[in-house]
Amino acid sequence: MGNKGFKDLAVWQKAKDLAVLIYKVSNSEMKSVDFGLKDQVRRSAVSVASNLAEGDERDTDKESVRYFFIAKGSVAELRTQLQIAHESGHLNGTMYETLEKEYATLGKRIGKLIQARRTSPRL
Numbered sequence: 001m002g003n004k005g006f007k008d009l010a011v012w013q014k015a016k017d018l019a020v021l022i023y024k025v026s027n028s029e030m031k032s033v034d035f036g037l038k039d040q041v042r043r044s045a046v047s048v049a050s051n052l053a054e055g056d057e058r059d060t061d062k063e064s065v066r067y068f069f070i071a072k073g074s075v076a077e078l079r080t081q082l083q084i085a086h087e088s089g090h091l092n093g094t095m096y097e098t099l100e101k102e103y104a105t106l107g108k109r110i111g112k113l114i115q116a117r118r119t120s121p122r123l
Contacts, residue, residue: 007055011109015049017070018102022078025095031092037081044078047071051112061117062089068114075107 006012022045026038048071055067079100086096 006053006106009052009056009104009113011113012052012056014102014106014109015034015052018099018106019045019049022099023103025091029095030085030090030093033085033088037090039055041078043084044074045080045091048078048110065114065117066118068110072107072110072114073115075103075110079103079107 009039019042023043024034026042030041051071051074055064055071058064058067078101082091082096082099082103085091086093091099
């Protein structure tokens with residue numbers, strides 16, 4: 001782990017960048033969606049980055065992995081919400097496909113982080 005802690009994790013950086021994108025997209029493309037879905041999309045996106053950060057700051061790999069699994073679950077939650085927004089006409093196909101691809105990849109990267117923390121101790 002570097003001097004910045006969780007901020008050194010490439011997977012956290014990507015999750016944070018995607019959360020910022022979700023806020024921008026929800027402001028521009030999801031104007032007509034009801035507040036509940038828009039709010040939940042935002043919360044899920046923030047949850048991914050937040051749980052990665054919290055997990056990385058935990059004292060043991062076992063504790064870290066628990067939070068990483070929560071982050072991975074938030075990715076699935078968000079992908080579901082984005083699909084609902086798309087299918088209900090509140091998110092255009094191009095943006096939906098972009099976000100779906102990015103979050104599917106992020107979920108895989110979190111899975112790899114989980115495996116790494118399960119099998120090798122932190123230095």
